[in-house]
Amino acid sequence: MSASDLPLSLYLHFPWCVRKCPYCDFNSHALRGEVPEDDYIDALLRDLDFELERQAESRPLLSIFMGGGTPSLFSGRAMKRVLSEVQKRLVFAADIEITLESNPGTVDEAHFAEYREAGINRLSIGVQSLDAERLKALGRIHDPAQARRAVEIARRCGFDNLNLDMMYALPQQTVEQARTDLQGLIDLKPDHISYYQLTLEPNTEFAARPPALPDDDASWTMQEQGQQLLAAHGYQQYEVSAYAQTGRQSRHNLNYWGFGDYLGIGAGAHGKRTMNGEVRRRARQKHPRLYQEQAGTAESAQEDRVVAAKELPFEFMLNALRLNSGFAIPTYEARTGLAWNADATGLVEARKLGLVEEGDGKVRASALGQRHLNTLLTLFLD
């Protein structure tokens, strides 16, 4: 398998939100005034053209993810335009997965119908919690009723592949509250649930003024009860924070975790492409205004580098060991271009500590390794 056979995805970033959430460390900016829809989409397309000029792409896109920020601030018309323009430049796989992230506070029925019409076939809704108190503490713009309504509208508009995000270990949250919250989410019967722990990230409002969070033991109990609850309702965990009904795993995210390739287009977007055995990472200018000015020129690159071969094992593990199923050794070799070394120091140490399981040419984190993934990963740092 040559490197150019690696699966390819496309990530499109939409950097605006109604308001910046205090825990969020993604590249998002509070919106002042109207969304400059046409200008921004023009910039995205210049950016994509520039990317494809540097290296043409014949691989079919297996998925597109429109993330943010809040992409649902953009109209259906705008999304329709961007997708049809992308399709003029790249081949879509027959069963392409196209996901749009949306905020329950920005949902309106007309928009959603247009999104579906534009070819978007998967919605990811940032519910985060169904508890009004917690939502307030998180600085969210929506309330539980709006979240429920968003799910209803999505279904009505024909979305049959729905992801809902929920966080646990929220400020002041008890184990019992976390359980009720998750049960409420499950009752909405989404196809996929991202259930992840709130963590304080640097350069966020929460990092500067940390709220009181449940301790290590309580957070762990929440995770364990969550895993049980989700499993009991048919949601199989396939990654640290991802759970899905059969056949509903996120193809796009699986491609990240499988160390596949992806084009990253939009303000602050990160891309990874493997060419001639070299893994190249590119990141765009983060600031929306500057991005729009620079898109389509070499100036817009915030980072553009070939990943050193010695860093690849760590980068691969950082992604692949997140998956419950781990990875197959041939996949490792194909995606890193490196020969598998069963006696590598990190791997030997990981075995000794009982952090990995191996067999049938596959490698994955053991139960202990899943819980202490960071410790496992440090063993692969060069």
Add this chain to the structure above:
Amino acid sequence: MKQENIRNFCIIAHIDHGKSTLADRFIQICGGLEEREMQAQVLDNNPIERERGITIKAQAVSLEYKAKNGETYQLNLIDTPGHVDFSYEVSRSLFSCEGAVLVVDASQGVEAQSVANCYTALEMNLEVLPVLNKVDLQNAEPERVADEIEQVIGIEASEALRISAKTGLNVVDVLEEIVAKLPAPKGNPDGKLQALIVDSWFDNYLGVVSLVRVINGRIQKGQKVRVISTGKDYEVTMLGVHTPKRVFKNALETGEVGFLIAGIKDIFGAPVGDTLTMSGNASVEQLPGFKKVQPRVFAGMFPVDADDFEDFRESLQKLRLNDSALVFEPENSGALGFGFRIGFLGLLHMEIVQERLEREYNLNLITTAPSVIYEVLYNDGTVKKIDNPAELPDPGMYDEVREPIIDCRVLMPPDYVGSVMQLCMEKRGSQKNLRYLGSQVQLEVEMPLSEVVTDFFDRLKSVSRGYASFEYEFSRFEAGDLVKLDVLVNGDKVDALSTIIHRSVSANRGRDLCERMQDVIHRQMFDIAIQAAIGAKIIARTTVKALRKNVIAKCYGGDLSRKRKLLEKQKEGKKRMKQVGSVEIPQEAFLAVLGMERKKGG
């Protein structure tokens, strides 16, 4: 320089009483440095000394002073350390002087260390000039402090100069008194060469550099000199003085102090305290330069990375060159691997050695809790000294354990007598004497040395708000009801965590130690049982609960470099830890056995 115009002197002062400032003033008045070259406190030229405001190593500056009588004098100021740990350095420095300037802070009064150093100077027949410093301060009480000097030290002080080293007030008068009152060096200029090695240090470019005091005869460039103890001959390639700038000279005359370089490459070639003579002068005797001091405190030091062991050995050898008090021998710990058992003069000495090893030699070390030397009387009547608690045999094998007892002097204002006494009693001290001297009180106490090497200094400072000063000397070994307290981590005894303590406090300390360990050992992937034991009996236990998880919650193809940094930081954090079995034990754990009193509410 005419021999009668040379003055060799040192300054005796308590930390912060203004020794360095006064030295700076002398240098300035004598024109040793331009104003712009004056880096504050020139003499403390080791960065650690400068940071801590103390002087560790002897140094010397040679100044030319034109006195009011029209004569020019060579004033050699030999620096002395100001901390109780370094009294051996003091006696060596004093031997190279004829006089001493005793600097006392006129707002604070006499402190115990100055008293001890002053006694040593008087025993060595040095002329002592008392000087009252900081008279510019509002709360200065020169009359009271002069009175105190007379009562505590017993030297005439009514005429003592009132100065301010900071403003320069009356500093010239101090130089005049040095010229007028301190004797010139005796010594025979025509005699056979006899020179004391006051200090030696290793310079990466020059090799071994020694500070020497010529007692008799003269040293010339190009001559061959012999180090008496080793019998080895070396050709003198460079001679000179520090003004404090380095100035080369062709000869050092009788009574002079300067540096000497003689192509000595071997770091043991010029032992501090040794005597130099002319090659071939077989009959010349060793000077009684210094008495070999015995280290009182011992600790194991182990490289975190076992590969650093040889570097560690080499670094210690280099350090020993100008720190003759440093003794070490290889130690093999079951828990920590190969390292060295190192003897120190005291806790400060230990801290400084560790800091120098880490800073100057770039070593990453784990230091075990310091221990004193014990004498063990075995069943068969033999007596053996042990400096490592892990070596104490099973209780059935010996009749008694004897611990070192020290005579201590604490000097303090009367307000603190009660709390200081209480502290000394808590440390198993017994009071010998209590005297009112001027406005201060001198308390004489006998205490086990082991009680002083834990947290005594910190406690003394806090109960007396820093006003009490402390000085001690070794007295004797005495049998005590002592037991060995072991620490077991996940059932395995960690030899490096063993301590010898008095039975009466063992239960409390065991419990306390377990709690401290629980605080400093990070939660890991599994539960860690920590037990304190005396012999086979477990007296306390705690558990460090397993860390439930350690996972990055979100990772979606975006910025991997931040996640990488996060994990690199985690990896870096392990560097200061030692893997004992499957448990990572941080440096703090080894020192936790030291500070036994739990700090409450602090």
